[in-house]
Amino acid sequence: MKNSCLPKCGFKRVMAWFQILLGLLVIFVSLLSLFSFYKAGFFLRNEDICHHFYGMRDFNSGFDLKALSDRVDEVLNKLDSLQEKLESKVQQMEKNKDALAISNITKLEYKKYLEDEVIRPLYSAHIALRQIRLPKSEGIGNSTFKEVPLINTFIIEEIRKYITPKENRVRKVNIYGSERVHNTIGHACVLYKTELEEYMDYDIGSYCKDDWNMAQKLMISGCDPLPRRRCLTRASKVYQKPYPINESLWRLPDHRNVRWSNYRCRNFECLSSKNPQRGYSKCTGCFEMEKEKLKWVTNTTLTTDFLISDILAIKPGEIRIGLDFGVGTGTFAARMRENNVTIITTALNLGAPFNEMIALRGLVPLYVTLNQRLPFFDNTMDLIHTTGFLDGWIDLVLMDFIMFDWDRVLRPGGLLWIDRFFCNRKDLDDYMYMFLQFRYKKHKWAIAPKSDSEVYLSAVLEKPPRAI
Ligand SMILES: *[C@@H]1O[C@H](CO)[C@@H](O)[C@H](O)[C@H]1NC(C)=O
Ligand SMILES: *[C@@H]1O[C@H](CO)[C@@H](O)[C@H](O)[C@H]1NC(C)=O
Ligand SMILES: *[C@@H]1O[C@H](CO)[C@@H](O)[C@H](O)[C@H]1NC(C)=O
Ligand SMILES: *[C@@H]1O[C@H](CO)[C@@H](O)[C@H](O)[C@H]1NC(C)=O
Ligand SMILES: *[C@@H]1O[C@H](CO)[C@@H](O)[C@H](O)[C@H]1NC(C)=O
Numbered sequence: 001m002k003n004s005c006l007p008k009c010g011f012k013r014v015m016a017w018f019q020i021l022l023g024l025l026v027i028f029v030s031l032l033s034l035f036s037f038y039k040a041g042f043f044l045r046n047e048d049i050c051h052h053f054y055g056m057r058d059f060n061s062g063f064d065l066k067a068l069s070d071r072v073d074e075v076l077n078k079l080d081s082l083q084e085k086l087e088s089k090v091q092q093m094e095k096n097k098d099a100l101a102i103s104n105i106t107k108l109e110y111k112k113y114l115e116d117e118v119i120r121p122l123y124s125a126h127i128a129l130r131q132i133r134l135p136k137s138e139g140i141g142n143s144t145f146k147e148v149p150l151i152n153t154f155i156i157e158e159i160r161k162y163i164t165p166k167e168n169r170v171r172k173v174n175i176y177g178s179e180r181v182h183n184t185i186g187h188a189c190v191l192y193k194t195e196l197e198e199y200m201d202y203d204i205g206s207y208c209k210d211d212w213n214m215a216q217k218l219m220i221s222g223c224d225p226l227p228r229r230r231c232l233t234r235a236s237k238v239y240q241k242p243y244p245i246n247e248s249l250w251r252l253p254d255h256r257n258v259r260w261s262n263y264r265c266r267n268f269e270c271l272s273s274k275n276p277q278r279g280y281s282k283c284t285g286c287f288e289m290e291k292e293k294l295k296w297v298t299n300t301t302l303t304t305d306f307l308i309s310d311i312l313a314i315k316p317g318e319i320r321i322g323l324d325f326g327v328g329t330g331t332f333a334a335r336m337r338e339n340n341v342t343i344i345t346t347a348l349n350l351g352a353p354f355n356e357m358i359a360l361r362g363l364v365p366l367y368v369t370l371n372q373r374l375p376f377f378d379n380t381m382d383l384i385h386t387t388g389f390l391d392g393w394i395d396l397v398l399m400d401f402i403m404f405d406w407d408r409v410l411r412p413g414g415l416l417w418i419d420r421f422f423c424n425r426k427d428l429d430d431y432m433y434m435f436l437q438f439r440y441k442k443h444k445w446a447i448a449p450k451s452d453s454e455v456y457l458s459a460v461l462e463k464p465p466r467a468i
Contacts, residue, residue: 124205188222253360280351322383392423
């Protein structure tokens with residue numbers, strides 16, 4: 001049948017083009033890199049190699065840059081038209097699903113092959129080519145050239161590329177008023193060089209490894225911010241659309257929307273506190289909605305448990321936005337949402353999918369560690385609520401830095417709600433001083449025994465105006 005030849009013949013022609021172009025591409029890129037390495041003195045065992053390695057300012061004489069850049073443009077144009085052809089081919093295949101006389105399976109395979117093995121590498125090659133920065137023949141760098149911190153700690157090219165400052169394309173300042181953009185990484189990344197290099201070892205444009213837990217370990221260890229990556233993150237194979245918001249707030253999400261491979265459990269029911277094999281130890285009842293529904297709306301026997309309605313009554317109508325800093329599944333934010341207050345909930349995936357759970361409930365999870373300054377501006381938040389997180393393990397100096405940061409983001413008249421902070425009875429004075437040092441107005445203050453040796457402390461404090 002004539003019909004059955006069409007896609008295959010077209011495909012062959014396209015592949016032939018593709019191979020020719022790829023060949024050209026390889027030659028250009030190898031020529032370029034060879035030349036760069038040569039210019040950088042890579043073959044001349046020079047002590048300064050590293051300084052030249054990414055500087056390469058003195059790259060000019062005796063080379064026809066104009067011709068090279070013209071050739072590169074030519075290849076780019078050809079790549080453009082080839083990509084267009086391939087994309088339209090794939091679209092056509094989508095449309096003509098039934099018209100073609102090949103079986104559905106083959107068609108699917110063919111399309112997947114085209115997308116994964118041809119189009120995606122083509123895009124990567126294309127982008128790589130566009131990103132080659134040919135040195136401008138005029139601007140020969142001057143000697144006041146500053147080395148980028150940490151860069152020579154790493155040899156993996158992708159990390160070096162990430163932390164190298166990116167000059168603006170047009171030689172002017174950008175919207176931030178700076179001449180270049182610095183991508184940053186946490187300085188403790190240096191201590192975890194092997195792990196970071198493993199994390200950054202991937203093919204650009206391909207699928208990432210399923211290694212969020214390794215990334216999180218790096219972040220918690222102080223390699224925070226982590227570098228971004230140029231690979232495609234994996235998602236659940238059978239992602240379902242989330243429940244509508246009127247249902248999602250108080251319903252366990254669909255387990256198919258989470259990638260479970262790095263957790264001990266394989267569904268949300270398994271995360272119940274009754275299961276000793278659940279794989280996490282903080283906030284153990286947080287995945288049981290019947291228990292969660294009671295929090296902050298029902299009286300308990302503890303005098304340290306305050307009700308949301310009582311706290312909002314302190315400042316009627318004034319509490320609109322806030323932060324919930326702790327370990328949890330977003331129940332505080334859900335309740336506050338019902339009171340028309342927008343709360344952002346911090347979460348780390350410590351053995352259970354806390355971030356996924358909060359997001360699937362229709363709330364905003366903020367994936368941050370303790371290491372970093374909060375990403376909010378000064379005097380902006382109406383409320384900071386904290387529970388289940390800051391307790392007797394925390395170093396006093398660390399806690400001091402955190403408390404000052406909270407003070408910074410709280411607005412004058414904003415509330416700091418410390419909820420069930422607990423510590424050893426003998427340490428209570430130390431911690432109490434931490435909370436009292438800012439001389440906030442005390443709306444509520446309660447202490448209750450947790451066990452023989454431990455106590456709970458809850459407080460609601462108001463930041464005073466600071467007209468200075
Ligand atoms: C291909 O799939 C369509 C529906 O997507 C179906 O109607 C058709 O019968 C299938 N053809 C073959 C050969 O399986
Ligand atoms: C390098 O550039 C700076 C400003 O861009 C200039 O002040 C300085 O004189 C230059 N140094 C040399 C050696 O050209
Ligand atoms: C949620 O809202 C949708 C449409 O707004 C409605 O069809 C559905 O019945 C609601 N669900 C519940 C549990 O109220
Ligand atoms: C909680 O207890 C207080 C007094 O102890 C009472 O006024 C209030 O109505 C109770 N609230 C609820 C939700 O039970
Ligand atoms: C929240 O806002 C809606 C719409 O403005 C209003 O109907 C509702 O009463 C408010 N809820 C509370 C608890 O204030």
